[in-house]
Amino acid sequence: MRAGSPRLLREINDRAAIEALLRNGPLTRAELEGIIGLSKPATAQLLTRLETEGTVLRNGLRGGGRGPRAQLWTVNGALAHVAAVDLTPDTIDIAIADISGTTLTEHRAPMPKTDVLEAFHSAITKTAAQAGLTPDALHHVVVGSPGAVDPATGRLNYAPHMPGWENKNIPEELEALLDTSVTVENDVNLVALEEMIAGRAIGVKDFVLLWPADAVGAAVVVNGVLLRGATGGAGEIDALQVPDHAHADTGTERTGSRYGDLLDSTAIARLARAHGVSARTGRSAVEKALSEGPAGREFLVDLARRIATGVANVIAVVDPELVLLSGEVAQAGGTTLADLVAAELRHLVVPRTPVQLALVTGKPVRSGALHSALSVVREQVFGLPAATTEPFRGPQRDERAAPTSPSAR
Amino acid sequence: MRAGSPRLLREINDRAAIEALLRNGPLTRAELEGIIGLSKPATAQLLTRLETEGTVLRNGLRGGGRGPRAQLWTVNGALAHVAAVDLTPDTIDIAIADISGTTLTEHRAPMPKTDVLEAFHSAITKTAAQAGLTPDALHHVVVGSPGAVDPATGRLNYAPHMPGWENKNIPEELEALLDTSVTVENDVNLVALEEMIAGRAIGVKDFVLLWPADAVGAAVVVNGVLLRGATGGAGEIDALQVPDHAHADTGTERTGSRYGDLLDSTAIARLARAHGVSARTGRSAVEKALSEGPAGREFLVDLARRIATGVANVIAVVDPELVLLSGEVAQAGGTTLADLVAAELRHLVVPRTPVQLALVTGKPVRSGALHSALSVVREQVFGLPAATTEPFRGPQRDERAAPTSPSAR
DNA sequence: AAATCGTCTGGAAAGTTAACAGACAGGAGT
């Protein structure tokens, strides 16, 4: 820790003001006073200074009450722009926002089987053009993708579904392509981020989000911060060796199978058939089972047993407050499946960790990427701490501090 | 984030000065200037103010160079005292230190089978008396113990070896007994803390310490902070369901055994016998195997296979930078065993996490408890952040900033 | 008339730069 002169105070107070403006939308000076705790003259001076710097803008007036109309202030969004990309083997989905968090444009394109880089580049360029920008004018780009980038080598591991991306320093290639700074982040991690900001994990400091799919992934949040791991591989539980606890025999190696092999679509469909539920995909198997009856129920219990073995391992290691299930199979299973998993867990581990469904709606990967990019840029531009414990939650008019006693500290 | 007046600046600077004095032992004013970055008059004024408050003390003079002898300053140790307790089923080991970190007294007593609380109380009272204190004059006590306290209920879980402690709010009982604040911390966690401060994990932000023993425990450190878990159960991998990958058959349930059952002393001895190495305890089996030859080698490889399966699970979830092995079996196995575990891991997980032996010497649990207690008290008394990223490392004369240009910032 | 907005004035708290008096070590001069 280092000491500081009055200059440090100014930096602290500027940051506090900018954070308050970002979080609570346009504010009058009096409201800002109430939030950051400065006096009237100090706040006024701060705002005029930030205005001449170009950091904040006047943004209309607020009338209604007694007295003159109050000036509203916002952060100058044009200071920096970010792009968020959801990259799947099928499509590429892009959004561009300014530093204030307002989305400017969106764009969606199919992913070709060849020349992924070229498609990526042209899609970004197109989207940027819609916002009146060139790609290099973007201050940061976050790409959500399956797999995980090893921060040391830049290689994308755990991503067999991304052909042609092996043995390359992916972030470096993308940075060279766009002439901007680029981060590649695991898609499940971004979903977890979004759940933390706007989903079921608001205010939860330690949780795990499980995504059973053709590549089982998990995101681990510890102390409100995403755990990425030394090689980016935290939560990559697809390769976990677990026994198959399902009662029905589907010919799996009982002494220990890859967790992912027990939960991919065909394995789930096979398990369903062993219970007399015929379906072609995991999702339809679960949907059918829910509508059927006792036989379907038996299948769901067995599926919950499989899911629970992996979750039990994770709980034994990190003991989270909450386990969230996401992905189409889990969503199809609904609270019924979540409750079954929770019940199975009680046989396997000591903590009675609640299991819930994720509250993902819309495009969680892309929104998560957007929030991640905003966090990076706000740190760069404003010096705001990147991993804010209280994440940005968008404008919250109702929650702002009452400006009753502006001088109270 | 909130803004602040000049008063905030003073708090920040005071904390910086106190932290520097705690970390770097007695300092002259000029040295302190160099560390915290204040000017000469401000530092001098700060010190005299802290002196009249009773926070710091004059501590001799430093001569030798040109000019007058410089005044040395230290934190006033008498401001607060802490106790650290290593509580095992056999013995109770106590140390008392003041807030500056200097140990005042030590005491060791056998643990009776009955009336554990009474024994605890009298041992603490005795030790405190040696330091001229009464138990309630201790500002905080940290007890290192097997098992983990659930912060919600106060119950000690995962500790079958502590008879009579079930279904009680242990910290509450101990606090009532001593009339002080008491924390009960998992012993392996404290060992990990000590490794982070003075062992092999210095500067390592993310690591896992595995303690194979009759109750296998692990400590998980994420971002330089011990992970305790929502119910205190993080790292309690004894109950992990893992397949037994050992080649020799010892009659274990191949479809999944408790990890702990594969690694307790008798299980290890049994595995050794299956390889023709006869020994009564796990430790002696490993020692014998190391001195023997090919047969011993085969046993060690099989043991490493068993250890690696659990470690692989942990790596898949948190992907640490480093895995440390500790405990008497691991210590007996030495780097040979650590290397074998690392080799086995490469078959099981993607990250090539290094596996090393812990560097524990002396009394790691008790020292860890002491550092933990100091951290708590320093937060209470000085407002220093509890989880300092850079932990206290004791006096470091050589590392102090050169006071060449005191005004440079 | 009452409340509220924005601005202005004077003052308090914290730190910085600069200068000064005194103390000590080491080398130059006798």
Place this chain on the structure above:
DNA sequence: ACTCCTGTCTGTTAACTTTCCAGACGATTT
């Protein structure tokens, strides 16, 4: 070998800067 000077370091004091706060004042709107 002794004395004395010089350079460096310690600690203090004084004047100035930066930042914020409390209170007052006119203007504006209901």
